[in-house]
Amino acid sequence: MAAIHELSAVLSNQIAAGEVIERPASVVKELVENAIDAGSHEIDIIVDEAGLKSIEVIDDGSGIEGDQLELAFHRHATSKIVDRRDLFKVHSLGFRGEALPSIASIADVEMVTSTGGEGQAIHISGGKVISQKPSEARRGTDITVKDLFYNVPARLKYMKSLNTELSKIVDIVNRLALGHPQIQISLTHNNRELMRTAGRGDLRQVIGSIYGMNKAGKMLSIENSDADFKVSGYVSLPELTRASRNYMTILLNGRYIKNYQLTKAIIEGYGSKLMVGRYPVAVVNLEMDPLLVDVNVHPTKQEVRISKEAQLGEMISATIRERLSQQNLIPDGLTNLRRGQVDPKQVAQNLAAVSTTRGPRTISQSTTQSAAPHAESTAQHKQTEASGALFDQKPSDGTDKPIVIHSKDELNSPAVSAFEEKYQQPQTPFNEPVPGTTASATSKQKPQETELIDSQDRFPNLVYIGQFHGTYLLAQSDEGLYILDQHAAQERVNYEYYREAIGEVSDDQQRLLVPIVLDYSTSDMLKITDKLATLAAVGLHLEQFGPNSFILRQHPTWFKAGQEADTVKEMIDWVLRDGHLTVAQFREKTAIMMSCKRAIKANHHLDDQQAKALIEHLKTAENPFNCPHGRPVLIHFTDTDMEKMFKRIQESHRSLRSEA
Structure with missing residues (x-):
């Protein structure tokens, strides 16, 4: 065993820095807390290169006496507690006396401070005092930290991108500003002011400065x-x-x-x-x-x-x-109407182009795109959020645009009747008329007379029976009874569609007549900026639009009409929630999210045609047995299972014994 010795002050401070100073944001937190404890009314924070190059905090607080300046950089030196009893009534933010010596041991630090008279300046690098001398200074403290972690390069390897580190700083400053609305706090990065609070003691005003006044309202x-x-x-x-x-x-x-x-x-x-x-x-x-x-x-x-x-x-x-x-929680309907608003003249032209005559025809992709917004606006008016869209599925005409079938209440609209034709005409695979019959005759067949043909041996040949409580579909085959969870089934169908659509990003983009403007806080804006390449990899091309906004001029064609803004926000939420996502993981999570939100929900009644369409699409899925979250899509009861539940097997045995 090596000889026991006492660690040097510099080394012990560097060890302490490993706990106290994790990243540039930690430095900002400690220095701003010191400024708050000093009774400051104004605090300016200036950082360069996300704080790795320099961090400067300027306050108008009480300052430090010249003869105590060097002592402030000694470990466990503090003015905030005197004895053990003070630990049980701590009113200050910083009191342990570890921050300044820890920072000074891993950076180059210069401080100029004054209590109102002659000021003092001190320069410390790597924990060693380089110089201390009188200096002209106003009341308060100006401390600059440069070249953070210059003598502990291993710590630099754990630093994230500049935008990520800067977002951490913004987050810390936001929290400190929210906790002290009476202090005017500003943050500047690379000569650009990111935020400034008024310092009037109005918390709502601070919330507006950080998250935006519309959200503060x-x-x-x-x-x-x-x-x-x-x-x-x-x-x-x-x-x-x-x-x-x-x-x-x-x-x-x-x-x-x-x-x-x-x-x-x-x-x-x-x-x-x-x-x-x-x-x-x-x-x-x-x-x-x-x-x-x-x-x-x-x-x-x-x-x-x-x-x-x-x-x-x-x-x-x-x-x-x-x-x-005590509050009226009904959302602002006008806002929702504006979100889905379309040009009435354009809608009239689109509907005129869509013939409602029942006959064999194919809906063009352009017609599908133009009619969907009208159907969506109708859906927003007549459906609750819980009901969701009935189907987001690929059409049989070879296009990549999903066909959308809405609730029963909407099936009378001219725009939706065009979609309905797809499922009543000969080109629909599972409604193909029998030779010698008409399409209308086929559509009138009883459910038990129309067996859904399976194209994969592993999936049973199901005959649709009916729906139970608007949530489960009942079907049968030679192997017994099947109960399908309609939401889980729709999730699986949607998931495989969106997984393919998102994974095969092409140049196919839908231009928006009115671009979507997205507003975020400074912290979120920095995180999103760092992930623009990830978003672009799934066809989402954001452009910076002002200091805290992005603009979207076009979107992938697989977006559901009328829900473009919500879809974009949901995708960006994934980036904000987990910034470590790879492109592949982001595509996977986005597909899962889209499949769930676009699936039919419980207590939503389907007619026979819609239920059969869902089962038909499920049987062609790569994995028709589980939803993207792992829940089962369908369960199976064999004839034997049914006989056991109703004790028919036991009765049969008794009958045989009595006859014997």
Whole structure:
């Protein structure tokens, strides 16, 4: 065993830096927290090359006395606690005394500070003091960190792209700004200002600066208190949701924290008002006696222990639940109408081109494209979101455009009758008329007289019987009874279509008459910018349109008409939710997402023709037995199984014994 020795101050600080300073965003967090603790009213953050080149934080706080300047860079040197009792009533954000020495040990640091009189400047590189001298300075502190990790190159290997690192910085600054709306905070990157808050103490105004004023307008204020806790802040209307929990900010006495139970409590406050897989935007500020919280759990101080956590969680849920119960939660219908609005003259021309005469004909691709928007606008008016589109399937005429059949209520519209023809005419494979009969005669055959012919030996030859509770399809074959989950079956059919459509990206693009403009926060914008190549690989070509917006001028032809904007947003949500997706994984997840959202839902009644069409398309699937999520599509009861359930086998044996 080697001799025991004491680590040098520089080496111990570099080890501490491994816990405290993970990336440039960690430096920004520690320096801004120090500026907040110094009583600053204005804080300017200036970074170059996502902070890897330089980070500068300028504040107008109390500053540091000249004779204490070098001491501030000693490990565990702090002005925020004096004895053990102070640990149980921590009011400041930073108090452990590890940040400055850790940063100085792995970077080149210059600080100029003043308490109002003559200032002092200090230069430290790699943990060693290079110089210290008097300097002219206004009241406050100006600290610059350059060449981060220059002497620990192994840490640089774990850095992500510049946009990813910058998005981490933006996220940290956003959380700090939300926790301190009374402080004016600005962030500048490569001479471009990314965000600035007014510092007027208005939390809604800060939310608007970060997420946009239109989203801030859909936030509801919350407030509640008891003997131990005070809850305040803003939560979004159920119509304003995101695909991840990252938009929920929990602030404890001004400190941003991560707490799974409290995050869960926010979601539970919405109950069933949130769609599955969607999460609200929320800024929840908690105030409590410091004696009820232990913030000395982790060096980053984001994980804390809270006394009476269950009581606090219930209070948060009840507060949100009560606030939502007072609110009219009906979405703005005008916004939805505008989203699907089309030119009435163009619709009239399109419908005139579509003959409603019942006779053998083929619908051209251009007609399909023009009629679909009208059918979609009708669907949005007559269908609830739960019902979904009935079918997204490939037409039999060789085109790659999906044919869309909507609910029964829509089948009387001229636009949809054109689609209906596809399934009543001879060119439809499974409705092919018997020689010597007409198409209309074929369509009037009884269900039990029309057997769905199987083209694959592994899938049974099914004869459709009927539908059960608008959710399951019943069919039979020589092998027994089959029950199909219509949603899972539609998911499988859709999934294989979208997997092929997304995987075989071509130059086939549909030009939009009115481009789609997408607005995002600065943090999200940076993440999306970093994934533009991934999005382009699936046919989604975004162009930057202003500081925090993208514009989409065209989209892949496999997009469902009338749902282009929603589809784009859903695809981008996948990128924001999991930035590590490869192109192949992104295509797979997008196909799964599209197949589920475009599938028929439970309690949706199909007529015999639609049910048969679904079974026919299912039998041609590569894997007709499971949906993309792994759930079974159909289950099987043999004749023997039925006889056992009804005790017919037992009765048969008794009969044989009695006859004997």
